Amino acid sequence: MKNKLFGFVLLIALSVSYASSVLAADNYSLPWKGAEITEVTYDEYGWPTVHFIVPSEELISNAEAENPERKTIPPLTEAPEVGTTLGKILKDGENLDLTRASSYEEAYATFSIGECAWYAYGRFKEVHDIWLPLTQGMGGIKEWLQNVRLSDGIKAEYSINDVPEQSIAVYIPTEEFRDWPGHAVFVEYVERDENGTPITIYYTEANGTYDINKSKFDPDYDGTVRRKTFDEFKNPYGLELKGYILPNK
Incomplete structure (x- = not known):
């Protein structure tokens, strides 16, 4: 029950802040594997917002779940290796x-x-x-x-x-x-x-x-x-x- 409630809170936050562009007809890219799309809504300019539910096991293992309202990446603590991918x-x-x-x-x-x-x-x-x-x-x-x-x-x-x-x-x-x-x-x-x-x-x-x-x-x-x-x-x-x-x- 706790995991489901946490998932519901995360869904509300992400429903407000997460927007995804259409890659192909009925094909959206989500940030978590196994996420389930529940609804797609559109703003006045036609940009879609994808509402989705994240599986409970993903919630537990994903560090971002501790701060669902703002998904940020902390600053690096040492120099990255040249040629590697950060984005x-x-x-x-x-x-x-x-x-x-x-x-x-x-x-x-x-x-x-x-x-x-x-x-x-x-x-x-x-x-x-x-x-x-x-x-x-x-x-x-x-x-x-x-x-x-x-x-x-x-x-x-x-x-x-x-x-x-x-x-x-x-x-x-x-x-x-x-x-x-x-x-x-x-x-x-x-x-x-x-x-x-x-x-x-x-x-x-x-x-x-x-x-x-x-x-x-x-x-x-x-x-x-x-x-x-x-x-x-x-x-x-x-x-x-x-x-x-x-x-x-």
Whole structure:
């Protein structure tokens, strides 16, 4: 009875907060194996919300069940291995639900599956359980910082030397490449000296070659850990680091 009651409480919380995009007709991706879909409802824009029940044994073994109202991933305590995958859900081609849709229109481009915006958006949701308001007029990546809305539980940090972990680093194009839409990566871990100054940045991204026509996920690169010195991280080719997007705690 206790497990069933716990499952019912979790169902209520997830019914409110969990949205999944349609991968194919009547085919939804769920975060737990063996989960049973009970209902699918749609908002005014046509986005589906999948209501489901998690088996009791999954509830007991899943650490997230201790905090069903907010599914977050804690910060790393040590540097991750370069080339490994941290964005587990996005890395799985059968789970595109964290981006709500396979593509979405913005001011400067259509960011489809495999684009940097697609990945940063989904990884931020995966880690913090917070939707970035891309459907609320955030514009192209180079406009993300000024268009962040505090009411959505997120904020912009313009001090580039802080490098907050579990944040989205936002780049704008240099003058020579001013027609580029910009770039975004997700900061996973930061090695610092004894004074707290960033030395090495570990991050994940998609579309590291800035291909504006990219429309599919590259399993050999996208979502895998990359490493740069802080100086390299600040000024990649054709881009300039302008700030970070992170939860407004």
